[in-house]
Amino acid sequence: MSRGVAFNDLFLRRRIGRDFSSIRVRIRNEGAAVTLAAKVLEASGAEWTTRRVSLAAGTDWQWIEFARSEWHAASWSRDADGRMDFPLEYVTLIAFDVQPGAEYRIAVSRVDVVRPDPPVLTVEKFALPTTLRAGRMAALTLTFMLDRAGVTDDAQLVFRQSSNDVFRVPITLPTPPSRLLPKQRVALQGLRFHVPLYARGGRFSVVPEIGGAVHAEDFEPVTATIEPRQVGRTVADVKVCRGTPTLFINGEAQNGMAWATYSPTAEVFRDSHRPASRSSRSAARPRKPVMV
DSSP, rough: SSSSOOOOEEEEEBBEEEEEEEEEEEOOOOOOOOEEEEEOOOOOOOOOOOOOEEEEEEEEEEEEEGGGGGGGTTTTOSSSSOOOSSSOEEEEEEEOOTTTEEEEEEEEEEEEEOOOOEEEEEEEEEESEEEEEOOOOOEEEEEESSOOOSSOOEEEEEEEETTTTEEEOOOOOOSSSGGOOOOOOOOEEEEEEEOOOOOEEEEEEEEEEEEOEEEEETOOEEEEEEEEEOOOOOOEEEEETTTEEEEEEETTOOOOEEOSSSSSOOOHHHSSSSSOOOHHHSSSSTSSSSOO
């Protein structure tokens, strides 16, 4: 029963690791009439929401389905690239049009993430250097096929230790997985990728993940050892430079500029140092990061 707030959020804090065709909810409204919607929190920190559905008072159990095509970035949030980034951190049902003094009783018995059966990834050849260095480029050999088109266009290398995913490295394919023909053979030689500068050192098992597919049963991961970056000594102090207290790092004066964003995605970070065109400099871009 609300004292004045016109909405209420019902959180289900379960991760959704990959894309879906719909999210459906089995629900019963035991109280006053209400308007229902849903939202999710994506990996980049933006919230996405759906259409609104009217629930009459005192309705019996029913399924409400939110198709993937109905999800969009929420008006109260900001999304840098217009793409839902996985994993999702939670699913939330939103009760709108809540009136003060009315009693609301919403029962939820089930929340389903609906997906079509994923394609199967058959890997014929997969090789990369046995030793990788953090912060360096490396090359791999990969020959594969999907039994049908990918359900996403993601392609990445997953580095694991003790069955746990430690980090992922994106790889760029010549053809997006969703555009591949069934059993189209893709052979890549010398495909380059970047090992993260702060990657943990040690021995990893590495597997390719392509287009949301599952691996064929006979797939075997490869093993690689990462040499971590060499830790150096950093000295920071404040000294007067041209009459102004100035931050020096390793003897070099720094201008003290800082960069921050509410949308920490690769696209936003890349945009922070890309030269602006004349048209973009003159146009307002509300999602552009701000130098402070």
